[in-house]
Amino acid sequence: MSGLYSSNRTPHEKRVQLREGLTSGTIQRLPGAFSPLVARAIQEANFDGVYVSGAVVAADLALPDIGLTTLTEVAGRARQIARSTDLPVLVDADTGFGEPMSAARSISEFEDAGIAGFHLEDQVNPKRCGHLDGKEVVPTDLMVRRIKAAVNERRDSAFVICARTDAAGVEGIDAAIERAKAYADAGADLIFTEALHTPADFEKFRAAVDTPLLANMTEFGKTELLSAQTLNDLGYNAVIYPVTTLRIAMGQVEEALKDIAETGTQTGWVDRMQHRARLYELLRYEEYNAFDQEVFTYSKDAYSPKF
Structure with a gap:
């Protein structure tokens, strides 16, 4: 592995x-x-x-x-x-x-x-x-x-x-x-x-x-x-x-925090977020799961794109 x-x-x-x-x-x-x-x-x-x-x-x-x-x-x-x-x-x-x-x-x-x-x-x-x-x-x-x-x-x-x-x-x-x-x-x-x-x-x-x-x-x-x-x-x-990636990230972070502070919820930003399934792809969860299924129980199919 x-x-x-x-x-x-x-x-x-x-x-x-x-x-x-x-x-x-x-x-x-x-x-x-x-x-x-x-x-x-x-x-x-x-x-x-x-x-x-x-x-x-x-x-x-x-x-x-x-x-x-x-x-x-x-x-x-x-x-x-x-x-x-x-x-x-x-x-x-x-x-x-x-x-x-x-x-x-x-x-x-x-x-x-x-x-x-x-x-x-x-x-x-x-x-x-x-x-x-x-x-x-x-x-x-x-x-x-x-x-x-x-x-x-x-x-x-x-x-x-x-x-x-x-x-x-x-x-x-x-x-x-x-x-x-x-x-x-x-x-x-x-x-x-x-x-x-x-x-x-x-x-x-x-x-x-x-x-x-x-x-x-x-x-x-x-x-x-x-x-x-x-x-x-x-x-x-x-x-x-x-500095491009940092500026993009921080620009979005500040806008989102401002909105959450005003509305009390992050729901307006969910569609603009990196999805959890995509994050797990980058983190290579499935490969860690294959390495030891007793420790990692992640399944890509377990997460609906809605959440």
Whole structure:
């Protein structure tokens, strides 16, 4: 009975899968997961990978995205998510949770957690959301040291090290491009072009940089929302939707709670809920039932779609 408690694929296999996807000629789509169950839904919806956003981990802890979360908290959530899916998981490691020595420790922790790759950014520590004003970036040589520290500590050569640059919004696109080249020379396998504005910006970056590129399609930010096909046509290798599932979920939670507080009942929301039978499918109740029928007595047919 394989895969009930962990992924069917080894961490190395997932890392190879991510690397091969980045060079496949087809853009890799990685929605953000705020829980292991969401990661499983992402897999069932036939996406190419799962993303774990630092902003989402912080928000789920009711904290702002200003570098308050710790390596232990992010690695722990990432481990839970990676264990629940056969897809490769890419994780936001902020600035490496410190300076170069901390970046080196971070890759060790994330490798042990079964993650396929992570990204480090060139913001000043503590960082802030990449689509807010007032960001600061460290000198290029310090970011290069962060990347090299991670590269030198990496034990599995298939683990993907992504370098995020926030310099476009601080120093301009040309400076961000030069930084991206330096980061690739330092050993970064993938470049995360944060907070570009228009398709022309993406196209300019692609024309200047040979390394695989990742686009961030986050809502309510500085970037025009582009389709995966458009980004693919522009030559991008991966796209993340970091906060989308959390925003959808929390939007519905707040609306439902408001309605229940006013009416005293959730009946108006039943048809908009995930049905219990569907939840049990995602949780794989029937497989646990087959594992030990003396413990689990779930039957899919026992629940009418009305309840």
